[in-house]
Amino acid sequence: MIKVGVVGMGMGGSYGAKLHAIEGVEFSAMCARTQTTLDRRSKLYKEEIGAEPNQYLSVDDMLANETLDGVIIVTPSSTHHEIVVKVANAGINVLIDKPIDINQKNIEIIREAVDRNNVLCGVIYPNRCNSVFSGLKKIVSENLLGKPLLCDVRLKFFRDQAYYDKGGWKGTWEFDGGGSLMNQGAHPIDILCWTFGKPKSIFGSFAALNHNIETEDWASGVIEFESGVRSAITTTTCVAPKTDKQLFDFHAQEGSVYIENGKVLESSYDDILELEPCKFEHPVNDFADAIINNRPPMVSIEEASWSVNIIEGFYKSSKEGKLIYL
Template sequence: MKYIIVGTGNISRTYLKALEALPASDAVGYVSRSNAAGATVGALPCWPSLAQVDRPYDAVIVTTPNALHHQSAIEAARLGKHVLVEKPLDITQAAMDDMINEAARHRVVLAVSYQRRTNPDNLAVKRLLEQQAFGRIYSADLSCRFWRDQAYYDSAAYRGSYAIDGGGVFIQQASHNIDNYIWFFGMPERVRAELDTFAHQMEAEDHGAVVLRHADGMIGTIVASTCAPPGYPPRLEVSCEKGTFTLTNDRISHWHVAGIENPAARAEPAPDDGASNPAVTDTSRHEAVLADFERAVAERGQPLAEGSDARRATDLILRIYRCRA
């Protein structure tokens, strides 16, 4: 497949590197409103809008700031192009509705890069949960204790803002982990949260704690922070009818479950966790997302994180943010 990458920030280079590792796929060029027609980014051409791209391509990868995702996704869908969006899908329910509806109307695939879903141990746990192999789940405690210095928030005016980022640590750094939580356990019935800004000059929260109650009685907790130096790998601890298990950075680090062999896969090193640095040096999970996206396009099927499913992370985060009132 041939791609146009919308946006020229750091994450766009991650996708470019991931595409270079896929022999049958490549980037045709970029779209950036800040560049004039005929400009280049590196060795690739750059256009001010998708409508002005004059080379054939199959799909777009949207890497613009969070609140702008819907603009490019809707434009691409109307052009009949498939869409892969960097997380989150968007920051408002109205924008996400429009994206999903336009993709369906024009029969294009809409997927979100929640690449933690591709990790083998996460997939193994997901299968066991679908089989109800653990019995009743009692509790799930998610810890996302990350670190970002003030320079990170000062690097762009929109960082940590409600209007563009959509909020702070929950919608930005912890969004991947919250997506995994919902993918595993579904949406809670009740949400209670305490949020604040402690260590940074920014509009939104840099720390918060959430208690979630699910329809089956399970109690979940989420702690998310960017003021926990030096930054720690995300950790999910689960207690269930048959025992306990822990995922640390998406790898099974503890397993004490009666009657079920530990399904941990150890054939490859653990990928970056982003705990202390937003830069992505290992593109293997993005490569997996792209391969899954292309499979969905070829089979006219659903990607691993299709739009209406992936939106649930934003839906839950918006419920958490409403607790601020």
């Protein structure tokens, strides 16, 4: 039996429930900033799934009082590196909610702490557990539709002003590191990097069109990967009414694949779902298995850094009005 704790009880609340459902895993502890949050989540856990993790208001107290094999970090993005250092220094494996952090400097702090303490580190990108995307990756890696040419991405979401106002950190440079690109856009950008490899350059633009935020609610640009593939990408949280669509249009020399919200709309290759079925329901399940079998989690620090590099490049390109080489 391995023991895992969760830091952050927003989205982290669902991750605690996932942990509790995994055979051979004990959801041992949860940490949040306020007792009100802990009490509310504790009541839900007990009533809905029968879990009773110990409660903590500080990471230090949790690490001092629990014997943990893993910790999942689900806090504002810019705080990830600070918590990883504490967890890794305690010799505990760590899983970080996306994005890994908001800049390369912070990611390097994470890398150094993980390497120095010889612990496992993964990043939560649930799309990697979707067999549609693992199938697309196999089509690309084996040239099953010929040479890959381009993949356009459109993320058309709606978020109201209340979404940004709640908690005081979303849409801020200091804590969120960006807006529709860094928060929502991190998901499809990770799939692009996983599928097409390391990014080479970016030319982009961003703006706050319909929200009172520091960062952006719209961004658009063109990414070139070292593999030669190009991607035109748009992310926005301005699209009303709320239908939240994420679309991938992949084109190769001999055919195309169209994906909407993780489902295939049209494909030149039959049975894409059977090409490379994912072994795990969610990165939390993968993390538990990685601890038990002492293997790397599915998303490495290196791969997770590529998407942040693209996003940082977007912002720099827009501000300087030029192509940025990554």
